[in-house]
Amino acid sequence: MVEPGAGEIAIHTRAIAVNPFDRAIRAVGDIITPWIGYPAIVGSDVAGEVVAIGTGVSRFEVGDRVLGFAAGSERGHRAAEGAYQTRVVLQEHVTSRIPDALSFEAACVLPLAIATASAALFQQDFLAMRPPSDGAAPTGATLLVWGGSTSVGCNAIQLAVAAGYDVIATASPRNHDYLGKLGARLVFDRNDPNAVASIIKALQGRRTCGAIAIGSGSTRACIDIVAASEGERFVAMVTPPTSFDAVPAGRGRWRTLLPVLVSMVIGNVRLAIRARRKGVRTKFVWGGSPVGNEVGPMVFEAFLPTALAEGRYQAAPRAEIVGDGLEAIPAALERQRRGVSASKLVVTV
Template identity: 45%
Template structure:
């Protein structure tokens, strides 16, 4: 007998979410099924109807959405190695991605199908709620930093080579920024991060050598001073207004003049034209592309398991659990719209 599954369904763009039965889908080759114990919410999960059509025009309705998963493996498909039923894991669910586009692979349900190479075991010391904060933010940061079409930095590892280059993370206290700082440090780079002053300690504890007030009128000058004469490896631009500040920063800094933008593609495209005049290359990150190249497995199966186990990598930012059960996810999405700082909202299942 297959387990009984339930999901949080989105009947159509803009409609209210509805909890209802969902089929249990067994894993195909190189897939695993995970019993979901915690999910985190992201802005893309709760878009207004017209923005769903703009951001995810391919999505088939009724849909199940959600990307951030932590739970227990219940079944593995052919060819899966390194995981077995009962293992505690986190994973990036790709049900809303254009190349997958099926409800069975989205996070907001009790049993989800995940791609094996986008799943990482987690240590017993890490709760499911805290583990759930990682996947989408980790994937977005890793895509921007390590894919060759973005910053193309050296990959992280247990004993990375030290680089003289500096990575600037504009928006260091965000979920993506919290992961970008740690990835850069575990790859051997120095990090300068922007944040609000009350989050300076947060970005420093993650590995940033320097923290700069993102709202300071002299932020660009302060970052250039912190970089000094060393080369710039690249900039990750996260959050509203980040491109306005990072283009002149990249134009003036010694070294690499590349910006990987986590801003919506429309904003990035407009800035890209202006940036070219200053010799700056701006690329737009889609946090799902790493599943189709070497970066995804290098992070999720090569780097993350041991880094979490040894404490070299933290699940950050902190999780704030706002409810239990699928019916509480819409509440979490409403709270997310009100804004959060240096934390991520989680629902346990």
């Protein structure tokens, strides 16, 4: 059993959420996370009770209820920091205390999603937006969130609003009211063939701070919109142009992996050409980067605990419990592969 070191805590796991990133590691981890040694313990989203505290930790005590970004899949971190186990070591600066009224199941949907959204919005090499705070004054700028009902989208909306920005988002019509409750000013149907033109029209006379692109086809749409609008011409890309879902883990994967890689390269080149032609900058977001920069403590220490306690921030999207015990994780990942909408799949422990 690994004990927490300096700046770390250990928790007893109560709930874990699954992510597409976890499936990608299982299938193509040697390509996207070559630093991971195998066998490995993955998973990023976890909530539980503090059971041990390392040196230098002042924000937590044994027994505290917390959520945390499990950094086991990040470069330089250990298997003890992966979420898919009953005891997880967490970095203090990417861990937040949760209020008694918030269940572990609801809380565990947040870590990777809020980290990814925060990286896109607040890192200086991305949109470099103003940090979230209590009672932030309006900036007069508008953020476009394409894919607002996704886990990252729900958090990008709330973070941007908390930082004083207007938000225009896209989602299926059934999720429009939900995104409005999270703070989006306008929500458009992402499947409407006129969505791009409608959003460009809605942005007339307004200054954009850029866009965050989530989901299939999102980057192309965002490039066209910010190119036709006033303000920052930057698109933070969360979703690659090709999915790894068709690639099986283990033997035989190279027969399906090679076409996927070729498709991804072609898709990236096409997007780069389109962006360059329209004068738009694009960059892929790495969701774990706040573990190693100022954005992690900005959100997990300075903002999120108080915002959750005061009800100014929602644990979004909704948690859908799909099993109990670590043995339920493979089935949860398979169900996640088939698609979810405005929810995140959670396993209790």
